[in-house]
Amino acid sequence: QSALTQPASVSGSPGQSITISCTGTSSDVGNYNLVSWYQQHPGKAPKLMIYEGTKRPSGVSNRFSGSKSGNTASLTISGLQAEDEADYYCCSYAGSSTYVVFGGGTKLTVL
Amino acid sequence: QVQLVESGGGLVKPGGSLRLSCAASGFTFSDYYMSWIRQAPGKGLEWVSYISSSSSYRNYADSVRGRFTISRDNAKNSLYLQMNSLRAEDTAVYYCARPLYGSSSEFDSWGQGTLVTVSS
Numbered sequence: 299q300s301a302l303t304q305p306a307s308v309s310g311s312p313g314q315s316i317t318i319s320c321t322g323t324s325s326d327v328g329n330y331n332l333v334s335w336y337q338q339h340p341g342k343a344p345k346l347m348i349y350e351g352t353k354r355p356s357g358v359s360n361r362f363s364g365s366k367s368g369n370t371a372s373l374t375i376s377g378l379q380a381e382d383e384a385d386y387y388c389c390s391y392a393g394s395s396t397y398v399v400f401g402g403g404t405k406l407t408v409l
Numbered sequence: 410q411v412q413l414v415e416s417g418g419g420l421v422k423p424g425g426s427l428r429l430s431c432a433a434s435g436f437t438f439s440d441y442y443m444s445w446i447r448q449a450p451g452k453g454l455e456w457v458s459y460i461s462s463s464s465s466y467r468n469y470a471d472s473v474r475g476r477f478t479i480s481r482d483n484a485k486n487s488l489y490l491q492m493n494s495l496r497a498e499d500t501a502v503y504y505c506a507r508p509l510y511g512s513s514s515e516f517d518s519w520g521q522g523t524l525v526t527v528s529s
Binding site: 332334336343344345346349350355387389391394395397398399400401402403 | 453454455456459468470504509513514515516517519520521522
């Protein structure tokens with residue numbers, strides 16, 4: 299069982315917006331502004347899409363945005379495109395001992 | 410550009426050992442903490458271990474503590490993971506990952522991964 303809870307799957311049509319939630323606790327998501335999101339296509343390495351909860355690395359489309367409220371972080375993808383179909387993982391810093399915890403991943407299907 | 414290339418994976422029997430390597434290039438390796446992160450077949454990501462830039466600090470997931478040892482050679486721009494007493498549940502693709510900056514817990518560069526299979 300993963301430390302952070304994500305929905306197993308979400309879907310949306312091209313052009314629509316979807317949101318993936320990531321629920322943790324006051325020991326991780328709720329206590330640090332260090333939530334990151336990764337996109338992973340089949341057979342590929344994960345790619346950083348959001349860091350520090352809301353920031354986008356250079357080169358990542360502004361269709362991707364992150365937010366946080368309490369112990370829950372969210373990733374929103376607007377203007378869905380076929381290439382967005384992938385697995386998405388959230389990750390949070392959880393203190394110097396545990397270090398980081400990941401969510402179980404969410405499979406995004408673009409209908 | 411940043412490049413991380415893992416090697417050393419393969420098939421090993423339960424109880425056996427394996428040493429993974431990660432060759433880094435395109436950045437000042439000695440400036441960064443480095444981590445190993447794994448992904449069991451069809452499963453999610455799991456952080457395994459990190460090592461500080463000067464090897465002063467190391468940390469491990471509970472699932473591998475006492476069996477795995479992380480190390481690095483800054484002169485060779487290389488990261489290692491010595492895995493002993495391997496179990497079936499250690500079967501996974503192992504990724505070498507670099508954080509966004511120094512000691513960040515967010516990873517902007519990943520290798521292609523190396524598959525470790527523990528089976529009799």
